[in-house]
Amino acid sequence: MNTTGIVYRPPFEANSLLLQVTTGCSHNKCTFCYMYHDVPFTMCPLEQVEADLDEAALFRPDVKRVFLEHGDPFTMPAERLLKIAELIHQKLPKVETIAMYASIQNIRRKTDAELRRLRDAGINGLDIGVESGLDEALTMMNKGHTAKESIEQLLRLKKARYDFTLNIILGCGGAELWRENAEATAVMINAVQPRQIFTGTLHAEPGCRLYGEMQSGAFRECTFRELLDEQELLLSRLELDECYYFSSHPSNVMPMQGWLPKHKQDMLEAVREMRAYLTYRLDEIPARGGEGSILNRE
Ligand code: SF4
Known part of the structure; x- marks a missing residue:
């Protein structure tokens, strides 16, 4: 090939x-x-x-x-x-x-x-990088679409009988906007009822524009605590009929998967357990390896 x-x-x-x-x-x-x-x-x-x-x-x-x-x-x-x-x-x-x-x-x-x-x-089975439902975060990432456009276009896809996976990036609003990002992203996801959600967390490699902004302090990355709080808030706000929540990307603070709404409470509990496990690291910013994998979780 x-x-x-x-x-x-x-x-x-x-x-x-x-x-x-x-x-x-x-x-x-x-x-x-x-x-x-x-x-x-x-x-x-x-x-x-x-x-x-x-x-x-x-x-x-x-x-x-x-x-x-x-x-x-x-x-x-x-x-x-x-x-x-x-x-x-x-x-x-x-x-x-x-x-x-x-x-x-x-x-x-x-x-x-x-x-x-x-x-x-x-x-x-389209795999769509919507990343966020918050316009400030979408602008910062230069995604080229707004949250309103995501909802409009995804509803057109649904009307044409497509199943799709939404890629979501936790932490893409940075430390200042993690709460707003979770709330707005939940609103967008609830409006379109995807078949699957795939989550990762924001990370940038040398050479990316965002990497320079992180190094200069213009963009403040989320700590472990903020990433877990954002994940908990997002999960708690999701109101979905039947959707697979899949967060196996190495950039996640914790791998997790399950059906929503069936496994919602189990997943929320897992986030709280992870927060307790990471007690002494909660205010650290994750150290990243390849593909954003988290190196200082243990
Ligand atoms: S630049 Fe990267 S993240 Fe953005 S649409 Fe292209 S492949 Fe996807």
């Missing part, structure tokens, strides 16, 4: 066939993100996609789910996505779902009719 740049995927796509159809990210301006800073956005030639599918048909002919790469393949015009879906079904006839990362801008640029046609072609 052809690949350009590092390939990222959500943990729950571990068994999916990863198929590169774009390189980089069409936005590539989020202040915390370094993933594609040296990879220009391009659409891969369809001949290359077809050759990769021919190869996949030899070693994974029974695959049921394909995950398109890289950062936001849903940015492609609907006609191109439909052509890729057609090639996938032709070469891998057992595929049921074609998933990928998507942004709010990607959805906004598609008509309702296009969204329906793409869904009918098997595209579903």
Whole structure:
């Protein structure tokens, strides 16, 4: 298979066939993100996609789910996505779902009719980096969308029968706005009732704009206490019919997963236990390793 740049995927796509159809990210301006800073956005030639599918048909002919790469393949015009879906079904006839990362801008640029046609072609399970429901935090991260736009576009997706995962970043309002971030993010999530939420905490690598702001003190990171308080407040405010809460990213203070609302009280209790466990570290800012993994939790 052809690949350009590092390939990222959500943990729950571990068994999916990863198929590169774009390189980089069409936005590539989020202040915390370094993933594609040296990879220009391009659409891969369809001949290359077809050759990769021919190869996949030899070693994974029974695959049921394909995950398109890289950062936001849903940015492609609907006609191109439909052509890729057609090639996938032709070469891998057992595929049921074609998933990928998507942004709010990607959805906004598609008509309702296009969204329906793409869904009918098997595209579903979009993984969407909304990050927050607080406009101040979204502006700070340079996400290119507002909370109101997130709600509008996600409701359009729901109307077109899509399931989706929302990526949420705890701590993205910094130490000053952790409470407002939790409250506003809960309002946004409750309004759209996603199938799954995937959480991480804010971190930045050298080279990102946000890293410089953290170093200069212009942006004050959350402590362990603030991150746990924010997680507890967010969980307590979520009113969801049926949603999987998945926080396995290494940047989380604690790994946690379960169904909401069924496991809500258990998860809240786990946050309180973690707060008690970290009593002597609560006012420290987490030290970070690769992918924001927390190094000083023990
Ligand atoms: S966080 Fe997502 S949308 Fe933002 S620059 Fe990175 S890949 Fe692109």
